[in-house]
Amino acid sequence: MDRLPLSRGELDQLLAEGLADADDSVCAAWDCIKIPPERWRCSPWGDEGGGFWVVAVRGDTVIWFNDIEDGFNTSTFSERGVIAEYGCAQSTFSDVLSSLPEAVVARAFARQAPASSVPPTANGPGRIVQRQTSSWVIQPATGASLRVHFSGWRESRFVGPEYESVALRDAHPVLLEHVEDWSSVFVAGRSPAESSIVEQLVRSVEAATEGWRGFAAYAGRAQVHEVLQRGHGLVMRAPAGVARRAAEVFAAAGVTPSVVGAWKERGDGQRPLALVLGANFVIADAFRFERLSRP
Numbered sequence: 001m002d003r004l005p006l007s008r009g010e011l012d013q014l015l016a017e018g019l020a021d022a023d024d025s026v027c028a029a030w031d032c033i034k035i036p037p038e039r040w041r042c043s044p045w046g047d048e049g050g051g052f053w054v055v056a057v058r059g060d061t062v063i064w065f066n067d068i069e070d071g072f073n074t075s076t077f078s079e080r081g082v083i084a085e086y087g088c089a090q091s092t093f094s095d096v097l098s099s100l101p102e103a104v105v106a107r108a109f110a111r112q113a114p115a116s117s118v119p120p121t122a123n124g125p126g127r128i129v130q131r132q133t134s135s136w137v138i139q140p141a142t143g144a145s146l147r148v149h150f151s152g153w154r155e156s157r158f159v160g161p162e163y164e165s166v167a168l169r170d171a172h173p174v175l176l177e178h179v180e181d182w183s184s185v186f187v188a189g190r191s192p193a194e195s196s197i198v199e200q201l202v203r204s205v206e207a208a209t210e211g212w213r214g215f216a217a218y219a220g221r222a223q224v225h226e227v228l229q230r231g232h233g234l235v236m237r238a239p240a241g242v243a244r245r246a247a248e249v250f251a252a253a254g255v256t257p258s259v260v261g262a263w264k265e266r267g268d269g270q271r272p273l274a275l276v277l278g279a280n281f282v283i284a285d286a287f288r289f290e291r292l293s294r295p
Contacts, residue, residue, distance in 0.1 A: 005049035006067040011037055014065070015055065018093030022103075023132045029102040033058045040064065042075075042083035052083065063096060072096045098133070106134045110151035114286040118168050118275075122146055122289065128161045128277060136282065137292065138166070145292045152285025154178055154272055163278030172274045173212040174281050179271060180239035181262035185246050188232045189255040197253050198224050204245040205238075218242060228255070 019027055039051035045068060046052045055072075056063040064083060066073050072095070073087030097103055121143040129145070130137035134153065139145045155178070169175070191197060201224065202215040215221075218238035227233035236246050240262060247257035275282045 004067060006053060006065060008037060008053075011053050011055070011065060014093050018097055021132055022094075022097050023106045023134055025102045025106055026097050026100055026133065029100050030056070030097065033063075038081075040077075040081050040083050042086055045086050046083070054083070094133075103133070106149070107151050110134070110149040110284070110286045110288040113288055114151075115168065115289055118166050119146070119289050121291075122166055124166075125162070125164045126166065126277070128158070128163065128280060131156075131158060138277065140166075147290045147292055148275060148282075149288040149290060150275070150282055150284035150286065152270060152272065154283045154285075156282040157280055159279040163280060166275070166277045168287060169274045169276060170271065172276060172281075173208075173210040174276070174283060175272065175274050176209060176239040176241060177213070177217075178283060180241060182237060183240050183243035183262050184234055184260045185236040185238070185243050185250075186232070186234050186258045186260060187227060187250050187255050188258070190231045191228055191253050191255050193253060194225050194228045197228065197249060197255070200249045200253075201236075201246055204249050205242055208242045208245045213242075 019030065022030070033056040035055065035057055037053045037055050040054045040062070041047075041051045042064075049067065052064045052066060054062045054064040060076055060078070061074055062077050062083060063072060063074050064087075065071070066087060066089070069088045069090050071088075071090030072093055073089045073091070074096075075083050075085045075087050077084045098107075122138065122140050124141055126138050126140040128136055129139050134151070135147050135149045137145060137147050155174075157174075198221050201219070205213060205215045205218065219236040224235050227235050235250075236243065238246065240259075243259050247259050250257040270285045272283050272285050273287060275284075275287055
């Protein structure tokens with residue numbers, strides 16, 4: 001693969017983006033091992049570009065960026081300025097941070113005493129004041145601020161800091177993608193009412209997810225038009241309930257649907273929870289609430 005040497009500015013941007021949402025403890029740990037980026041030799045792979053960027057030193061190991069493979073690596077060294085072993089991992093900087101011991105501890109914290117509901121002091125409106133890799137900090141309108149730790153993160157959505165209510169749910173429309181089997185919807189047949197079918201599909205997805213997911217999460221308008229014009233093909237992959245509703249739309253329009261297969265998006269058997277704060281949410285396997293300050 002031809003090498004495209006990474007500039008210092010591009011490297012700084014990668015580091016800044018990775019640290020932006022990292023936990024305070026992880027940032028502090030990184031501060032202890034980071035160095036001003038230096039180019040170190042690693043022959044023969046790094047000869048052409050003047051070496052590779054090294055960004056941290058920990059004991060006899062260095063963390064460096066391989067711009068041949070476009071990823072961060074950890075390697076040993078015995079002489080400063082020389083990387084002893086070549087690595088071809090394609091890890092992101094976020095992957096590097098998540099592997100630090102402090103990050104592992106932060107993720108485990110929520111599992112030690114998981115919550116089954118939101119503390120009474122957190123009920124009502126409030127504001128999200130900080131978002132990090134394994135926790136969010138919320139400030140209820142009345143009462144102490146809270147750090148919400150989560151473990152086994154799966155998905156989150158942040159729309160805006162203000163929220164009118166907060167709840168921890170084991171059943172919610174945003175959880176469909178994580179708890180239901182997924183199915184593929186195929187169709188056979190043509191219809192002159194392609195646009196009408198697509199609009200009905202959009203409404204069916206909104207109804208199945210109570211407005212929390214859009215049609216584009218499972219299919220594209222152009223894709224459906226193309227399949228209907230062709231007369232056969234795959235039109236959607238979605239959670240089973242969403243797929244069934246879509247099949248009903250096609251059947252009602254005179255197009256024969258087939259709902260095929262069912263598979264889990266995640267097969268570890270862990271049923272996640274959803275922390276819902278207004279239009280925002282976090283989906284994870286466990287949550288824990290920690291009081292931070294008095295009103």
